[in-house]
Amino acid sequence: MVAPLKVGIAGLGTVGAEVVRLIEQQSRVLSSRCGRGVRLVAVTACSKAKKRGLDLQGVEWARNPLALANDPGVDCFVELMGGAGEPALSAIEAALKAGKSVVTANKALIARHGLKLARAAEQSGAALNFEAAVGAAIPVVKTLREGLAGTAVNRVYGILNGTCNYILTRMEQEGLSFAECLKDAQRLGYAEANPSFDVDGHDTAQKLAILASLAFGTRVSQSAIYVEGISSIAPEDLRAAAELGYRVKLLGVAVRTAKGIEQRVHPTMVPKTSSIAQVMGVTNAVTIDGEGIPPITLVGPGAGGAATASAVVADIADVARGVRALPFGRPVERLRKIEKAPMERHEGGYYIRLMARDLAGTAATIATRLAEQKISIESIVQRHANGVDAVQIAGKAAPVPVILITYATSEDAVYRALDAVQRDKVISGRPQVIRIEKN
Amino acid sequence: MVAPLKVGIAGLGTVGAEVVRLIEQQSRVLSSRCGRGVRLVAVTACSKAKKRGLDLQGVEWARNPLALANDPGVDCFVELMGGAGEPALSAIEAALKAGKSVVTANKALIARHGLKLARAAEQSGAALNFEAAVGAAIPVVKTLREGLAGTAVNRVYGILNGTCNYILTRMEQEGLSFAECLKDAQRLGYAEANPSFDVDGHDTAQKLAILASLAFGTRVSQSAIYVEGISSIAPEDLRAAAELGYRVKLLGVAVRTAKGIEQRVHPTMVPKTSSIAQVMGVTNAVTIDGEGIPPITLVGPGAGGAATASAVVADIADVARGVRALPFGRPVERLRKIEKAPMERHEGGYYIRLMARDLAGTAATIATRLAEQKISIESIVQRHANGVDAVQIAGKAAPVPVILITYATSEDAVYRALDAVQRDKVISGRPQVIRIEKN
Numbered sequence: 001m002v003a004p005l006k007v008g009i010a011g012l013g014t015v016g017a018e019v020v021r022l023i024e025q026q027s028r029v030l031s032s033r034c035g036r037g038v039r040l041v042a043v044t045a046c047s048k049a050k051k052r053g054l055d056l057q058g059v060e061w062a063r064n065p066l067a068l069a070n071d072p073g074v075d076c077f078v079e080l081m082g083g084a085g086e087p088a089l090s091a092i093e094a095a096l097k098a099g100k101s102v103v104t105a106n107k108a109l110i111a112r113h114g115l116k117l118a119r120a121a122e123q124s125g126a127a128l129n130f131e132a133a134v135g136a137a138i139p140v141v142k143t144l145r146e147g148l149a150g151t152a153v154n155r156v157y158g159i160l161n162g163t164c165n166y167i168l169t170r171m172e173q174e175g176l177s178f179a180e181c182l183k184d185a186q187r188l189g190y191a192e193a194n195p196s197f198d199v200d201g202h203d204t205a206q207k208l209a210i211l212a213s214l215a216f217g218t219r220v221s222q223s224a225i226y227v228e229g230i231s232s233i234a235p236e237d238l239r240a241a242a243e244l245g246y247r248v249k250l251l252g253v254a255v256r257t258a259k260g261i262e263q264r265v266h267p268t269m270v271p272k273t274s275s276i277a278q279v280m281g282v283t284n285a286v287t288i289d290g291e292g293i294p295p296i297t298l299v300g301p302g303a304g305g306a307a308t309a310s311a312v313v314a315d316i317a318d319v320a321r322g323v324r325a326l327p328f329g330r331p332v333e334r335l336r337k338i339e340k341a342p343m344e345r346h347e348g349g350y351y352i353r354l355m356a357r358d359l360a361g362t363a364a365t366i367a368t369r370l371a372e373q374k375i376s377i378e379s380i381v382q383r384h385a386n387g388v389d390a391v392q393i394a395g396k397a398a399p400v401p402v403i404l405i406t407y408a409t410s411e412d413a414v415y416r417a418l419d420a421v422q423r424d425k426v427i428s429g430r431p432q433v434i435r436i437e438k439n
Numbered sequence: 440m441v442a443p444l445k446v447g448i449a450g451l452g453t454v455g456a457e458v459v460r461l462i463e464q465q466s467r468v469l470s471s472r473c474g475r476g477v478r479l480v481a482v483t484a485c486s487k488a489k490k491r492g493l494d495l496q497g498v499e500w501a502r503n504p505l506a507l508a509n510d511p512g513v514d515c516f517v518e519l520m521g522g523a524g525e526p527a528l529s530a531i532e533a534a535l536k537a538g539k540s541v542v543t544a545n546k547a548l549i550a551r552h553g554l555k556l557a558r559a560a561e562q563s564g565a566a567l568n569f570e571a572a573v574g575a576a577i578p579v580v581k582t583l584r585e586g587l588a589g590t591a592v593n594r595v596y597g598i599l600n601g602t603c604n605y606i607l608t609r610m611e612q613e614g615l616s617f618a619e620c621l622k623d624a625q626r627l628g629y630a631e632a633n634p635s636f637d638v639d640g641h642d643t644a645q646k647l648a649i650l651a652s653l654a655f656g657t658r659v660s661q662s663a664i665y666v667e668g669i670s671s672i673a674p675e676d677l678r679a680a681a682e683l684g685y686r687v688k689l690l691g692v693a694v695r696t697a698k699g700i701e702q703r704v705h706p707t708m709v710p711k712t713s714s715i716a717q718v719m720g721v722t723n724a725v726t727i728d729g730e731g732i733p734p735i736t737l738v739g740p741g742a743g744g745a746a747t748a749s750a751v752v753a754d755i756a757d758v759a760r761g762v763r764a765l766p767f768g769r770p771v772e773r774l775r776k777i778e779k780a781p782m783e784r785h786e787g788g789y790y791i792r793l794m795a796r797d798l799a800g801t802a803a804t805i806a807t808r809l810a811e812q813k814i815s816i817e818s819i820v821q822r823h824a825n826g827v828d829a830v831q832i833a834g835k836a837a838p839v840p841v842i843l844i845t846y847a848t849s850e851d852a853v854y855r856a857l858d859a860v861q862r863d864k865v866i867s868g869r870p871q872v873i874r875i876e877k878n
Contacts, residue, residue, distance in 0.1 A: 029656070032773050033765070034588075035765075137732050139587075146762075147753050149472050150462070150468075150469060150748075150751075151749040151752070151753070152464075152468070275717065278717040283733070290576065290749060293746040294722070294743075294746065295739065296578075297737075297738040298735070298736075299714050299736040300735035300736065307732040317585070318585060318588075323585075323760075325760065326472070
């Protein structure tokens with residue numbers, strides 16, 4: 001029997017405490033699965049005095065994360081403090097340099113410093129596992145890193161932020177505004193007091209950066225991602241989407257195009273029949289399009305103490321079993337540099353909602369301006385204020401919403417056409433534009 | 440650089456040919472991911488002369504599978520012949536005994552001889568990987584074996600047979616009979632000339648046996664599974680299910696109960712809003728309920744050459760990387776014996792459809808007989824022949840369908856009540872009974 005794996009945990013918040021409990025509760029199964037025991041030997045956290053309801057008898061309390069990482073009695077350093085920088089960064093680096101394997105749930109740190117840390121892991125032959133950083137218990141890192149090792153990925157996209165999906169779900173189901181739903185999400189603890197990180201798409205971007213690297217062998221780079229949040233989405237967009245056979249989701253999308261890998265986060269119209277469209281509330285989901293095979297979709301909890309801890313313990317079990325995968329699936333030197341996607345060159349279908357001043361004139365103008373840019377219209381819907389639709393367009397005094405769905409075109413063509421329509425002064429306000437992602 | 444992994448493939452059908460192509464096409468990525476090359480060195484198949492469009496120059500042609508398995512030039516034996524017995528069984532045993540790792544897509548063999556083969560793998564320290572045996576490219580074996588290593592599973596269930604799901608989807612969407620849809624499935628190549636293996640649930644049972652072992656640490660045992668196929672399902676059941684908020688799916692279910700692990704395959708009513716209910720056509724899906732965490736659902740192609748080959752190559756890559764997971768996640772000696780679930784003790788909700796001879800009398804009789812068995816009714820619907828529903832029950836001459844949904848009860852209570860109703864002669868024909876699975 002091999003000696004047990006000696007685990008040290010830095011950070012005893014909701015996730016850390018749950019990991020401590022799981023290691024204890026699952027002790028027999030873990031040693032059976034790993035061929036050796038998994039033993040918690042040391043911990044550290046901001047406050048030693050805080051009541052956590054954990055039995056830490058016989059577990060050493062380290063002075064600080066760095067001391068824990070350097071503790072020669074620790075084989076595997078588990079970082080659950082969070083934060084894109086210190087003290088997590090130095091502690092993980094120290095552990096890897098000392099040849100200790102590292103498990104972390106820290107998406108911000110991996111998105112920002114993943115390459116540097118992966119290099120350190122490679123040099124010492126240690127593992128750097130971060131399944132919990134994306135989609136918590138959904139095994140998406142393992143699937144991209146190992147499960148599709150022999151399959152070229154053409155696209156990976158997903159609902160990676162539960163807060164945004166909760167807000168969009170309620171907006172759609174109850175016809176409420178973004179602001180109302182955000183307030184509810186905050187009250188229920190799904191959104192932070194400062195919700196920008198979630199609703200402006202930055203949380204999704206960090207996770208997408210990690211997935212894209214695993215999928216395409218590119219260097220993880222958050223700054224290469226185009227990011228747009230959900231605050232501009234109105235209930236009328238969700239209603240129109242539903243009528244046209246779509247739903248609006250905040251997606252992170254990384255896709256192989258003729259111009260390279262495009263990485264983007266934005267509100268997206270997805271066909272109502274797609275797997276990703278069925279994902280409601282705080283649930284997360286990732287769809288992977290592999291070369292020559294139908295899409296694979298993984299759905300599950302993207303956050304929460306128990307779900308995150310489940311992934312952390314699985315990562316620890318891999319370390320105990322002696323599995324040493326390359327952190328991003330390939331050697332760091334082989335990861336290709338990635339440029340920021342020029343969104344003006346993005347190609348796809350578009351949803352456009354305009355407020356027409358005079359319907360008859362507007363329709364003719366829009367048709368002309370779109371035709372000038374060689375944009376074909378898949379459908380056009382004019383909605384009366386009372387909610388009754390009419391495809392036939394008739395003159396009207398007050399501004400009336402007109403909704404267009406285009407066939408695939410380029411983003412700069414769309415904006416050139418809309419700029420021209422605005423200069424023609426036939427619409428009031430700014431047009432709403434939402435990209436469409438086909439499955 | 441480590442020497443390349445030398446692969447031998449037995450079986451060059453659709454999957455085998457696709458694996459040969461993938462190993463060639465993904466050669467650079469594979470060596471980058473695995474830290475060593477993956478090289479096809481030998482093959483064997485029934486006919487050497489058959490045109491397959493493969494470039495097998497420099498690849499040895501082995502006399503037979505056993506010779507390939509014993510070839511000292513082969514490190515990893517890939518079995519893609521299929522069949523629950525010979526020649527696959529002896530060849531795999533020989534390879535494992537010689538310390539060679541084995542990759543197979545053969546669900547029948549693993550369901551029947553999995554334990555024996557796992558023991559051989561353990562003894563020699565070789566890997567026995569079979570991701571492709573269940574759900575093709577859906578990484579469900581890896582998820583249960585590794586991704587949830589630290590999480591107790593309470594239930595695993597899924598749509599594991601694309602043929603049945605295709606038939607049920609078309610029956611529901613087009614109101615067609617089972618026989619009509621089966622004929623179409625055969626015409627489209629989704630069903631065999633002898634469809635029994637698929638539509639009677641045996642294919643699902645083989646896959647469920649493997650999943651249950653991985654999820655619960657029980658000995659893989661197909662004979663411990665209760666199996667019921669979909670041929671008795673009528674379009675009116677699907678219509679009634681839809682009206683009551685359900686869909687009918689052929690599920691394989693393995694669940695931890697107070698009486699042990701229950702394994703069963705049968706048509707099942709699932710809530711329309713569940714992830715599994717959204718899975719249409721030939722697509723497969725598996726949902727895993729882990730202790731304390733929301734369900735994880737994996738959706739994707741459950742069959743097809745490219746999808747199966749994707750999983751086979753990922754398994755080969757794991758072998759190349761030196762990963763040696765225990766075949767069923769735990770040592771064979773630790774796997775617990777499993778008894779066949781006594782379905783009469785199964786507990787859950789039930790859908791019951793009866794043809795009432797005389798409605799007023801029947802309603803009273805049913806209510807009495809169910810009450811005698813302490814069964815509570817969640818809803819009752821009486822459907823006129825013209826398709827209009829009426830909850831209020833009125834007298835009528837011709838037999839009229841009556842549909843009941845019960846609250847959770849035991850299966851023997853349901854059948855005792857229905858036997859009594861039949862003895863009362865208030866219904867014509869046999870009642871239709873479908874189990875309900877809540878998410």
